[in-house]
Amino acid sequence: MIKLQLPVGETQIRRLQVGDEVLLNGIMVTGRDAAHSWMIEEKPDEVRELLKNTMIYHCGPIVRKSGGTWSFVAAGPTTSIREEPYQGDIIGEYQVRGVIGKGGMGPKTLAALKKYGAVYLHAVGGAAALLAQAVVKVHDVIKLEEFGVPEAMWVIEVKDFPAIVTMDAHGNSLHKNIREQSTKIASRLIGIE
Amino acid sequence: MGFTLDVEKFRDAVVELIRRTSTNLPEDVLAAMETAREGEKDGSPAKSVLGFMLKNAYTARENSTPICQDTGTNIYLITIPEGVSLRKVESAIVDATREATKKTYLRPNAVDPVTGKNTGDNTGTMAPFLHFDEWDEPAIRVQLALKGGGCENVSDQYKLPDSRLKAGRNLDGVYRCIIDAINTAQGLGCAPGVAGIGIGGDRASGMIIAKKQLFRKLTDTNPDPELATLEKHLFHDLNKLGIGPMGFGGNTTVLGVKIGTAHRLPASFFVSIAYMCWADRRRSMVFKENEVSYD
Incomplete structure (x- = not known):
């Protein structure tokens, strides 16, 4: 297990390899479909400082508000590939050091990880109850009214948030390897090699 | 009355x-995941991921959170x-x-x-x-x-015959479609999932039949012997694909395969696949x- 303190520098991120298990600590920001298209189309300055050297978590949480304070009730990762058209550019534009999600991403993001020094971290999909416990504090929320609860950008503090590096800054992708292997087996099973 | x-x-x-x-995840799903966990190699990501999923399910049950x-x-x-x-x-x-x-x-x-x-x-x-x-x-x-939504997005519908898969209008053709669909899905539907299959019907009723299969217990047996055999065969072969929990590799790609049918039009032969995530x-x-x- 590698402990990563956010914000994190480029050198430390470039040391990570596919298969490394990490525990994240510090402040990161959630973002999914609406947030990603907003960041590309309007290039908002208000999120620059927040995103620099930290991670974007692909997550649309279930939240609770009591006594004026937000907390996360359930917060697993959502499918990342939907952000493929935007992610690489966002990593470059906002100096993001990584994204956390599920399912992995495509060649455009993989190239951006290498170019800018970032990683793709995979969290366990569906494990929302446990992952929400790693979110110790909600600091702020951006665009709540306009985007709605799942799509808003939640600024959260995490403690020992677990994830696995499945795409690194050296051009390696576990997802690509598994797909190639399983496709060979599938072709053999149905005799269309 | x-x-x-x-x-x-x-x-x-x-x-x-x-x-x-x-x-609160159903008992039969938890049992299937416990069995799957036993079947993964010690120290493998598959084993630790299944353990994490199970711990999550028990935590959710205890705290009454989703x-x-x-x-x-x-x-x-x-x-x-x-x-x-x-x-x-x-x-x-x-x-x-x-x-x-x-x-x-x-x-x-x-x-x-x-x-x-x-x-x-x-x-x-x-x-x-x-x-x-x-x-x-x-x-x-x-x-x-x-x-x-993740598992709904990898659900799919095939129209037979399918020349790419060399799939004809018979159960062998159905088998080919399902192997292809689960391979295409990889870990994206939060594997290991349950494949609900609808053979026949039209595009809407075929998918309803597929989704209805997801209400069956994983331990039940299909009353139609031919479909029961196909379910077993597919369960065995899909777990050879090596996709594993969350697509990290491993011996557990599906927890179950359940098949139902609906009468089709002479001109149509649909195979509908409703993929359900492990959080079934x-x-x-x-x-x-x-x-x-x-x-």
Whole structure:
């Protein structure tokens, strides 16, 4: 297990390899479909400082508000590939050091990880109850009214948030390897090699 | 054997059904995951991921919080006695859905496709999704499944014949489609999942048949021997693909394969695949005048 303190520098991120298990600590920001298209189309300055050297978590949480304070009730990762058209550019534009999600991403993001020094971290999909416990504090929320609860950008503090590096800054992708292997087996099973 | 619907009591019972479904994974699913975990290599990501999933499920049950934040499409199969008003049942379920969303058993998940606006309470056109049948019992049976978007997005429909897969209009053709669909899905539907299959029907009824299969217990046996054999065969072969939990590699790619059929048109042969994630949330209740039981 590698402990990563956010914000994190480029050198430390470039040391990570596919298969490394990490525990994240510090402040990161959630973002999914609406947030990603907003960041590309309007290039908002208000999120620059927040995103620099930290991670974007692909997550649309279930939240609770009591006594004026937000907390996360359930917060697993959502499918990342939907952000493929935007992610690489966002990593470059906002100096993001990584994204956390599920399912992995495509060649455009993989190239951006290498170019800018970032990683793709995979969290366990569906494990929302446990992952929400790693979110110790909600600091702020951006665009709540306009985007709605799942799509808003939640600024959260995490403690020992677990994830696995499945795409690194050296051009390696576990997802690509598994797909190639399983496709060979599938072709053999149905005799269309 | 009369039955009079007490709408308020029924609504409260549905809220409890939603809570149970969202927070408490069925025993047969937990057992299948425990068995899968045993079957993975010590020290492998597959084994640790399955362990994490199980720990999550037990934590959710203990704390009464959702297993997964994506509480998905709320699919209801409702069986009513003759004469009960469908409109009253529907409106009670809609009210229960609003209440369950307030209680954070459900995430606000109904978005207008034109305006992009989330209704905030999980209700809207075709939301929740209700399917009605009738029976002779003096009770209403409600079966509920919560199906997340990740696994819905990898669900698929094939049209036979399919020349790429060399798939003809027979069970061998069906086999080929399912191998292809699960391989295409990789870990994206939160593997290890359950494949609900509909053979035949039209594009809509075929998918309904596929989704209905997801209400079957993983331990049951298909009453049709030919389909029972195909289910076993597919279960065995799909788990050879090596996709593994979350697509990290491993021996467990699916937890179950369930197949149903519907009569087709002579011109059409659809194979519909409804992929359900490992967080296979389904529960049922039988609501009698003086008693509610949950499974």
